[in-house]
Amino acid sequence: MSRQKRIGILTSGGDCPGLNAIIRSVVKYASLKGWEVYGIPRSIDGFVDIAKGKLQPEDIKLKENGYDIPGVLQGLDVLHFLSGSVLGSSSKENATLPEVTHEIMEGYHRLQLDALIAIGGDDSTEKMYNLSKQGNWNLVIIPKTINNDVAFTERSVGFDTACNTATQALYDLTFTAASHERIMIVQTMGRDAGHLALHSGIAGGADAILVPELTPKLNEKLVDELCRYIAHMRQYRRKFALIVIGEGVRNLEGQKDHYIAETLAKLINEHSRKLCLAGDEMFAGMDEIDTRATILGHLQRCGVPTSFDRILATVFGIKAVNLIEQERFNRIVIWENGDVQSKSLDKIIPLIKWCHKNDACTSPLDPDGFMVRTALSLGIFLGDWEHHHLVFSNEGENVYYPTNNYLQPTTNQEIQESGIVNS
């Protein structure tokens, strides 16, 4: 048995399914080693409460069996199945004010922690990294987010469950869409990444999928092409269709729109009416396109974690404890080629900082990646007709999609600054 350690664990940023499964895995494995685990409530805000004496270390010590349920369920590991975070989470923690930082540091040292496991997305990773440098903390990060946009990990905890939720919603909407011969537009979360929209769109049988990497903003040409695509479907295939739009797609003015699905529904409706009135030949004998929008919202952050998310949560938790035991601190646990690995935060933080500074996504969809190609191979409308044409025509080396103003480091200087070369 290794020397007894005291470790802390916290959840930071937006919640997602699988957070409790990570906590459960860490507590179980660390307890077997005889270590003590302290659950910091409400992310780093909990350190402030400890510094102020509102909480005592004993109040937040986590027990191996989690929570005592009486009766026949006594001892059940409920944490494995529950979504949300039993520790509470926060994305608004203000760690930049000097007095707050001072209290966070005091709380951390009062607990006499050997190491801290912080579960978070890329914003939290940067925040925790900065604090750990200031306070000399022994930090390990576990990536979670339904957006799947944490750099250098192929999967983050929560993404798979969110995909399933959105896929199920598409299945459910299919039958009401069919009954009324309507176009259903479904808005997924995902922030500035299209992973959730594209994965659930393909799994849910969507006819069109708009993601920020390929469609940074709506434009009139796109609305026209989408209307014609739907008209073509109506003439030759079926009368209803499902469109998925990622929340990161901006409106006609290039602005963030919390109701982008509603905005698109209105644009399609108005434009198709114009085409009907103008006697456009594709719309001959047709009515304007009847559209309805559904915003899936926070339901995507709920639900019982899928088996994949529970497994990912469990192996990530165990890997984090192993890293602490080996005193390999300042690392992020990642999923790569079907295996759990870790990477130095010093190597990946420059990219995260570069992306945050330039308002870019740290891990966008690859516009030429296999998921995009899969969608195109199925004839799914992805927003840019030229892109379809280029990919389908497969013009050798020159197959290239101009991603408009979608931001990624491109010049040598930017690539150096972002740290990609060192990763």
Ligand code: F6P
């Ligand atoms: O980052 C996770 C996420 O769920 C995004 O997909 C979404 O844009 C955002 O958080 C919503 O945040 P809030 O819960 O603060 O509205």
